[in-house]
Amino acid sequence: MSIRAVLFDVFGTLLDVHSVGARADQLFPGQGQRLTQLWRDKQIEYTRLRTMSSRYVPFTQVTEDALQFACEALKLPLDAAARGLLMHEYTQLAPYADAVPALQKLQQAGTTIGVLSNGDPGLIEDVLHGAQIAEYFDVLLSADQVHAYKTAPPVYELGPLTLKHPAHELLLVSSNCWDAIGAKWYGYVSFWVNRGGAPLDRLGVRPDGIGASLADAVDFLLQRRKH
Amino acid sequence: MSIRAVLFDVFGTLLDVHSVGARADQLFPGQGQRLTQLWRDKQIEYTRLRTMSSRYVPFTQVTEDALQFACEALKLPLDAAARGLLMHEYTQLAPYADAVPALQKLQQAGTTIGVLSNGDPGLIEDVLHGAQIAEYFDVLLSADQVHAYKTAPPVYELGPLTLKHPAHELLLVSSNCWDAIGAKWYGYVSFWVNRGGAPLDRLGVRPDGIGASLADAVDFLLQRRKH
Numbered sequence: 001m002s003i004r005a006v007l008f009d010v011f012g013t014l015l016d017v018h019s020v021g022a023r024a025d026q027l028f029p030g031q032g033q034r035l036t037q038l039w040r041d042k043q044i045e046y047t048r049l050r051t052m053s054s055r056y057v058p059f060t061q062v063t064e065d066a067l068q069f070a071c072e073a074l075k076l077p078l079d080a081a082a083r084g085l086l087m088h089e090y091t092q093l094a095p096y097a098d099a100v101p102a103l104q105k106l107q108q109a110g111t112t113i114g115v116l117s118n119g120d121p122g123l124i125e126d127v128l129h130g131a132q133i134a135e136y137f138d139v140l141l142s143a144d145q146v147h148a149y150k151t152a153p154p155v156y157e158l159g160p161l162t163l164k165h166p167a168h169e170l171l172l173v174s175s176n177c178w179d180a181i182g183a184k185w186y187g188y189v190s191f192w193v194n195r196g197g198a199p200l201d202r203l204g205v206r207p208d209g210i211g212a213s214l215a216d217a218v219d220f221l222l223q224r225r226k227h
Numbered sequence: 228m229s230i231r232a233v234l235f236d237v238f239g240t241l242l243d244v245h246s247v248g249a250r251a252d253q254l255f256p257g258q259g260q261r262l263t264q265l266w267r268d269k270q271i272e273y274t275r276l277r278t279m280s281s282r283y284v285p286f287t288q289v290t291e292d293a294l295q296f297a298c299e300a301l302k303l304p305l306d307a308a309a310r311g312l313l314m315h316e317y318t319q320l321a322p323y324a325d326a327v328p329a330l331q332k333l334q335q336a337g338t339t340i341g342v343l344s345n346g347d348p349g350l351i352e353d354v355l356h357g358a359q360i361a362e363y364f365d366v367l368l369s370a371d372q373v374h375a376y377k378t379a380p381p382v383y384e385l386g387p388l389t390l391k392h393p394a395h396e397l398l399l400v401s402s403n404c405w406d407a408i409g410a411k412w413y414g415y416v417s418f419w420v421n422r423g424g425a426p427l428d429r430l431g432v433r434p435d436g437i438g439a440s441l442a443d444a445v446d447f448l449l450q451r452r453k454h
Contacts, residue, residue, distance in 0.1 A: 041268075046428075046429075049275075049378055051279060053379075053380065055412060055430070057431070065429035066429070073426050151279050178272070186280070198300065199296055202292035202295055
């Protein structure tokens, strides 16, 4: 079965969030990594809790709530200036080094390319423009359109609805194993970019493809196209 | 409004899970705390991911999957014997010191008492008997009855459906802030037993009551009864 289009996750998949940790470490020396880890964990937790109970608020709000919690838990003083700097950093992310080559290769192959992100539409546009990769995308799909976050099925449903192809003809590429598995559960072909060599989540299924880079994801797609 | 019945969360609320950490530390010296923390985090994550995607498996399975992941992530060799010991430890938990006095006081006050747990029914019965507190409970409600985990509304719906009182006449007591908030979102009166002095989760609402012990939860309930 040929793959008709590819959808990328954004934060941590196309864009490198490590600069947020560097900024956090400037503000709170020695605490940057702990802060960004807890911030990220809480951010994801809050998206899931709000989704299960139908209490959606935009991703930017969830992100700020998680930052406030994380600073309180670590007893770090977060004034308005620090909060502003950290939230702003989130809109100024650099692409991973392998992102532009991968997108170019897909574009040259005539692939329809999009993103499917928890971020709200304004944030997605800002970060893709900021990273100078906006030109590669045919569609920008946001959880905000359905007021639910990954891995809720309505989020993944945006792909087939928008691209007019069934999920099993779409490839979802994510650096989050749970995102690749959620997409797989929904019916996508999915690829996990496992940059850090993490173990596979034990959820009863595995992504269709696993690799260490976006180049591996592109190879996986082009290989499947040949069949 | 009078409260007609109280439902307790089980693991970490009535029963102390620290013994699992002690056992883990015997098996993997110096790693017990890291292992049990990651195990617990993954266990909760997997309940939520499976719930969002309607991929329910029983809590015992989720717990074992999370244990396997955690050991793999920490590069700890988990053979069948170690897995058996750790899983067994989960069925042998001691009650917190304040549990029996709290349950006795509620029973003397004529309160209907139950549990509402992610655990499967067999596990709930085993642990309550093992802790010698089974006699206090009028109802045992399990996420397994609806094949979804907290904080999905169908889990909380078990309370009103079984007890024949609306949620706003039921008290949910949990040591997990997210559980108390999920119950509150559903419509319960909720109480967070914040044993560790954690910050309040930032989800737009707060539990109706917050205290440091089960005794505080009982005081909250009896106080509201007077009105």
